[in-house]
Amino acid sequence: xxxxxxxxxxxxxxxxxxxxxxxxxxxxxxxxxxxxxxxxxxxxxxxxxxxxxxxxxxxxxxxxxxxxxxxxxxxxxxxxxxxxxxxxxxxxxxxxxxxxxxxxxxxxxxxxxxxxxxxxxxxxxxxxxxxxxxxxxxxxxxxxxxxxxxxxxxxxxxxxxxxxxxxxxxxxxxxxxxxxxxxxxxxxxxxxxxxxxxxxxxxxxxxxxxxxxxxxxxxxxxxxxxxxxxxxxxxxxxxxxxxxxxxxxxxxxxxxxxxxxxxxxxxxxxxxxxxxxxxxxxxxxxxxxxxxxxxxxxxxxxxxxxxxxxxxxxxxxxxxx
Amino acid sequence: xxxxxxxxxxxxxxxxxxxxxxxxxxxxxxxxxxxxxxxxxxxxxxxxxxxxxxxxxxxxxxxxxxxxxxxxxxxxxxxxxxxxxxxxxxxxxxxxxxxxxxxxxxxxxxxxxxxxxxxxxxxxxxxxxxxxxxxxxxxxxxxxxxxxxxxxxxxxxxxxxxxxxxxxxxxxxxxxxxxxxxxxxxxxxxxxxxxxxxxxxxxxxxxxxxxxxxxxxxxxxxxxxxxxxxxxxxxxxxxxxxxxxxxxxxxxxxxxxxxxxxxxxxxxxxxxxxxxxxxxxxxxxxxxxxxxxxxxxxxxxxx
Numbered sequence: 268x269x270x271x272x273x274x275x276x277x278x279x280x281x282x283x284x285x286x287x288x289x290x291x292x293x294x295x296x297x298x299x300x301x302x303x304x305x306x307x308x309x310x311x312x313x314x315x316x317x318x319x320x321x322x323x324x325x326x327x328x329x330x331x332x333x334x335x336x337x338x339x340x341x342x343x344x345x346x347x348x349x350x351x352x353x354x355x356x357x358x359x360x361x362x363x364x365x366x367x368x369x370x371x372x373x374x375x376x377x378x379x380x381x382x383x384x385x386x387x388x389x390x391x392x393x394x395x396x397x398x399x400x401x402x403x404x405x406x407x408x409x410x411x412x413x414x415x416x417x418x419x420x421x422x423x424x425x426x427x428x429x430x431x432x433x434x435x436x437x438x439x440x441x442x443x444x445x446x447x448x449x450x451x452x453x454x455x456x457x458x459x460x461x462x463x464x465x466x467x468x469x470x471x472x473x474x475x476x477x478x479x480x481x482x483x484x485x486x487x488x489x490x491x492x493x494x495x496x497x498x499x500x501x502x503x504x505x506x507x508x509x510x511x512x513x514x515x516x517x518x519x520x521x522x523x524x525x526x527x528x529x530x531x532x533x534x535x536x537x538x539x540x541x542x543x544x545x546x547x548x549x550x551x552x553x554x555x556x557x558x559x560x561x562x563x564x565x566x567x568x569x570x571x572x573x574x575x576x577x578x579x580x581x582x583x584x585x586x587x588x
Numbered sequence: 589x590x591x592x593x594x595x596x597x598x599x600x601x602x603x604x605x606x607x608x609x610x611x612x613x614x615x616x617x618x619x620x621x622x623x624x625x626x627x628x629x630x631x632x633x634x635x636x637x638x639x640x641x642x643x644x645x646x647x648x649x650x651x652x653x654x655x656x657x658x659x660x661x662x663x664x665x666x667x668x669x670x671x672x673x674x675x676x677x678x679x680x681x682x683x684x685x686x687x688x689x690x691x692x693x694x695x696x697x698x699x700x701x702x703x704x705x706x707x708x709x710x711x712x713x714x715x716x717x718x719x720x721x722x723x724x725x726x727x728x729x730x731x732x733x734x735x736x737x738x739x740x741x742x743x744x745x746x747x748x749x750x751x752x753x754x755x756x757x758x759x760x761x762x763x764x765x766x767x768x769x770x771x772x773x774x775x776x777x778x779x780x781x782x783x784x785x786x787x788x789x790x791x792x793x794x795x796x797x798x799x800x801x802x803x804x805x806x807x808x809x810x811x812x813x814x815x816x817x818x819x820x821x822x823x824x825x826x827x828x829x830x831x832x833x834x835x836x837x838x839x840x841x842x843x844x845x846x847x848x849x850x851x852x853x854x855x856x857x858x859x860x861x862x863x864x865x866x867x868x869x870x871x872x873x874x875x876x877x878x879x880x881x882x883x884x885x886x887x888x889x890x891x
Contacts, residue, residue: 271687275676365674369727372638372668373691374660374734585642 268375272387276356280391283352287395290341291402297334298406342403342423346396347460350435353392355452357384358583359443367586381583385440385576389433396432403428414492416557418468421494425561430568435460437575444582467567475563476556480506483547484537491554500545507550517545589616589651591738591770592637596646599632605794606632610646612789612799614772616737619764621781621802622774623864624791630774631671633791634740637772638668650738664694667731671742673724677716681726684715685733692734700733703759707752721748725756732763739764741773745780753777757784782860790867797867802860809863812840812853823850830866841866 273280358381361367371377404424407415415424422428438460443452473496483498499514500521501507508514524539540546552560590613597610607629614620622630635641637648639655639662648655653662675684681704689695704711707725709718715726728744744760745753761784764771772789775781781788788805790798798805809829812822815837822828826842833839841858842848848855858866 268690271690274679274683274687278678364677365670365672366676367674368635368638368640368668368670368672369674369676369730370691371640372663372666373688374664374693375691376660376663 268380268383269387272384275361276353276388279352279356283349283391283395287345287349287399290345291399293341294338294402294406297338301334338406339419339423342407342428345399345403346428346431347435347457347464349395350392350432350437351439351453351456351460353388354436354439355443355449355456357388357440357443358579359447359449359452362443362447362586363449377583377586378580381444381580385437385579388440389436389572392432392436393429396429397426400426400428413554416494416552416554416560417492418472418494421472421557421560422464422468425558427561427565427568430565430572431464434463434568434572434575437572437579441575441579441582444579444586463571467564471567472560472564473552475567476552476559478550478552480548480550482506483549484540486549491557493549493551493553495549495551497550499548500540500543501548503544503546506548514550517543521545590614590649591616591618591651592772593649594633594637594646595648597633597636597643597648598645599629599636599641600644605644607636607791608645608794610791610794610796612796614770614787614789614799616651616770617768618787619761619771619785620773620787620789621778621785622772622789622791623776623778623781624774625868628791629794630791631742634668634742634772634774635670638666638740639663640668640670664692664734665737667734667736667739667741669727669731669739669741669744671746673727675715675723675727675730677714679715680711681709681713681715681718682711684726684730685711688730688733694735696733696735699735699763700729703729703732703763706759707755721752724748725752728756728760732760735767735769737767737769739769739771739773741771743774743776745775745777753780760784778861778864788860788864790864792868792870797870798863805863806857806860808843808845809858809866810842810844810848811856811858811862812842812848812850813856814838814853820852823848823853829863830870832869 358367361370370380407420407423414420422431435456438456439452442456442459443449446452446455473494478496497514499508500517501512501514502509508516520543521536521539524543525534525536534542536547592614594610594612598608599606610629610633622633624630632641636643637650637655639657642656650662651665653659655662655666676687679687685697685700685704688700689697701711704726707722707729709722709725715723718726724744724747728741731739731741739760741760745756748756757780760771763769773781773785782802786802788798788800788802789796810826812826814820816833816835822840822842825846826844826848829841829843831838831840840853841862
């Protein structure tokens with residue numbers, strides 16, 4: 268059955284590997300170009316114009332957006348496209364071509380049939396995505412440097428993309444088993460995947476690990492940019508808005524202290540903070556949480572894929588014409 | 589031993605019943621023809637027997653087991669040829685055989701290669717490049733090489749020319765005789781079936797009308813012919829299946845329990861085709877299911 272699965276879906280497997288390889292070459296080339304541009308900027312522009320202050324200069328580098336948006340889009344799209352391309356035809360393709368009637372009357376139970384097919388497909392999906400992930404990460408590091416925990420970078424860093432791809436794959440398989448048409452499976456799968464991913468990113472990921480709150484003036488970032496979830500002026504000693512207040516409750520107080528109109532900036536923020544007994548607090552997922560967040564989020568997407576696997580087995584076993 | 593048994597089996601598609609209240613038994617070792625017009629429920633019946641479709645009502649048993657459970661033991665005993673002849677079109681014929689070998693412990697590879705050689709189908713050809721007829725032959729080979737105890741064949745000879753049809757039937761028959769397997773095959777070509785089958789199941793308008801030995805079916809039906817003016821009362825003890833009136837003569841196909849002797853009627857032994865057509869033509873309400881006659885003869889003592 269493993270051979271049969273490979274043989275049945277060989278062409279789509281090979282096309283996926285081919286397209287992924289093409290993307291890999293593209294990322295390598297654009298990554299090298301960007302790295303080269305960066306090196307020139309730091310070594311020539313900065314060292315010539317701002318001798319001795321190259322960190323300040325290099326942080327002003329703006330040329331990294333050369334391929335940034337197109338490559339971010341490609342890397343974000345890869346897991347869902349790969350997963351659905353490999354997952355959607357797995358069951359729906361057979362039902363559409365009536366070959367399920369052939370397969371289900373061989374001496375093999377439907378459960379074993381579908382589990383084997385899913386196993387092979389998942390392995391191919393994880394294999395391709397697993398090979399691409401380090402390359403994508405190399406590219407994001409080149410382009411984005413040390414802010415990998417920020418949502419837009421996090422999604423295309425580390426190994427979390429493999430779990431997205433596996434989830435998209437199982438989504439394609441499960442929807443295909445219910446919808447039974449490859450085209451409609453795609454049409455339904457893409458918006459569902461996007462909704463799940465964005466929903467997870469915006470509402471679940473911030474709380475996956477307990478966030479840390481820091482008083483910014485006393486905070487010494489440990490290296491790397493932190494992911495700021497909330498921030499605001501809070502009473503000294505408080506690290507979360509007291510009851511009845513929100514993160515932005517004291518913004519107005521600080522603004523009036525600073526003065527307005529012609530008198531604006533009569534007082535500095537620091538002065539006002541002291542005068543009003545406030546301090547500026549950021550609630551963050553520190554950069555150090557990166558790997559832990561990657562692991563927890565991957566586990567969540569893989570668990571969701573597991574649930575879809577169960578539903579697929581049920582759908583195939585209970586399938587009616 | 590009973591190879592296939594259905595009890596009040598029914599399948600509803602939306603509001604319409606594709607097959608309704610279907611009850612019959614097929615003794616092991618028979619080659620049974622399943623005949624009926626398009627849409628009579630033949631494919632539905634075969635698909636439920638193969639375990640692909642779930643019944644809405646009633647049940648079906650294959651050698652005493654429900655095919656819906658899809659256990660490996662049941663699957664091993666059934667060779668099913670779907671009406672659509674599904675095959676993996678991108679596979680070479682050779683690879684289709686490998687597929688069969690990998691998925692069936694009872695697979696007989698020499699036999700499969702033998703059939704294909706006999707039918708002149710090249711093993712290295714892609715399935716999708718074969719003619720429709722050759723695809724049908726590969727699909728049938730897939731069923732036969734599994735060496736199943738029960739073959740469920742949906743229109744195995746449709747789309748075949750007469751020569752190919754004969755070749756395929758020859759392969760089928762030899763395989764069946766070798767293995768002493770049971771066959772339930774549906775077809776429109778009633779004349780072909782009469783020469784190979786020894787059992788007949790007539791299905792029309794979602795109901796089973798006849799399920800019995802071919803010899804008995806032939807012996808228990810008579811065609812009564814009289815000129816239209818002379819057509820009078822029918823002989824006693826006959827059950828009318830269908831009547832056709834032309835200007836000159838009246839033909840009545842009847843079921844009988846005893847020989848008919850009536851000078852008013854010319855009594856003719858009908859062909860299977862005539863009997864089948866009579867049942868298919870009969871209005872639903874006038875048809876009586878041959879309950880006790882059929883069932884009584886279907887047990888272990890059946891000839």
